[in-house]
C-alpha cells in the first residue's frame with residue numbers, strides 16, 4: 001500500500017521507523033515546514049502545506065495514496081480537520097493517532113485552562129513563567145509587561161514578533177528532568193505554562209515542576225476532528241495490516 005503519514009511529532013517518527021523496518025509498504029511523511037531543520041524520518045519526506053482540503057484531495061489522488069495516518073500534534077487541529085474532509089472526499093482510509101493526555105500525579109499542582117488566553121490570565125502579577133508553547137502563539141503573552149518569561153522554542157521568532165519581557169532559549173526540550181530543574185532554578189521560574197501534548201517528549205518539564213513544587217498552567221486539548229482514533233503506534237500497525245489484507 002502507499003501510505004501518507006501526517007507528521008511533525010515523535011509519534012510520526014516512531015511510526016515511520018517501524019514501517020521502514022517492516023518494509024511492506026511505501027511510506028511518505030508530510031511535514032508542515034514549521035521548523036527550519038526538521039528531525040530525520042526514516043521515510044520519503046515532503047515538506048509544506050497542501051493548500052487546504054482541495055489541495056490535499058488533489059495530492060491524495062495524484063500520488064495514489066491508499067491510507068492516511070494523521071499523527072500530527074494534538075493541537076494541530078486545522079490539519080486534522082482537513083484530513084477528515086479530504087479523505088472523505090477522496091475515499092481514502094484515515095486513522096488518527098492521538099497519544100494519551102498527561103494526567104496530574106501526586107505532588108502536581110495543575111491549573112487547567114481551555115486556551116492560551118486563559119493561561120495568560122492565570123498568571124499572577126510579577127510571575128516568572130516558563131513558556132513551552134512554541135513560537136507561533138507566544139505573542140499572546142506580550143501585553144503582560146509585569147512578567148519575566150523564560151521562553152524556549154526550536155527556531156527564533158520572526159523579527160516583528162511581539163514578545164513578553166524575559167529570556168529566549170533556542171532548542172528542543174531536554175529528555176532529562178534534571179536539566180529542566182537546573183534551568184528553572186537558574187531563572188527563578190515560578191510557573192510552568194504548557195499545552196497538554198502527552199507523550200514522553202517534553203514531559204521533563206512536568207516532572208521538574210513536580211520536584212520543585214511549581215504550579216503548572218496546563219492548556220487542555222482542543223476537540224478532535226472526528227476521525228477513527230487510536231492511542232499508540234502498535235494499534236496503527238494493526239489497522240494498516242487489516243487494510244492491507246483487504247487490498
Ligand code: NAP
Nearest residue numbers: 007008030031032049050051052072073075076077078079
Ligand atoms: P495546524 O494549525 O493544524 O495547520 C496549519 C496548516 O499547516 C494546515 O492547514 C496545513 O496547511 C499545514 N500543515 C500542518 N501540518 C501539516 C503536515 N503534517 N503536512 C503538511 N502540511 C501541514 O498545524 P500547526 O499547529 O501550525 O502545526 C504545524 C505542524 O507542527 C504540524 O505538523 C504539527 O504536527 C507540528 N506541531 C504542532 C504543535 C502545536 O502546538 N500546534 C506542536 C508540535 C508540533 P495547508 O492547509 O496548506 O495544507
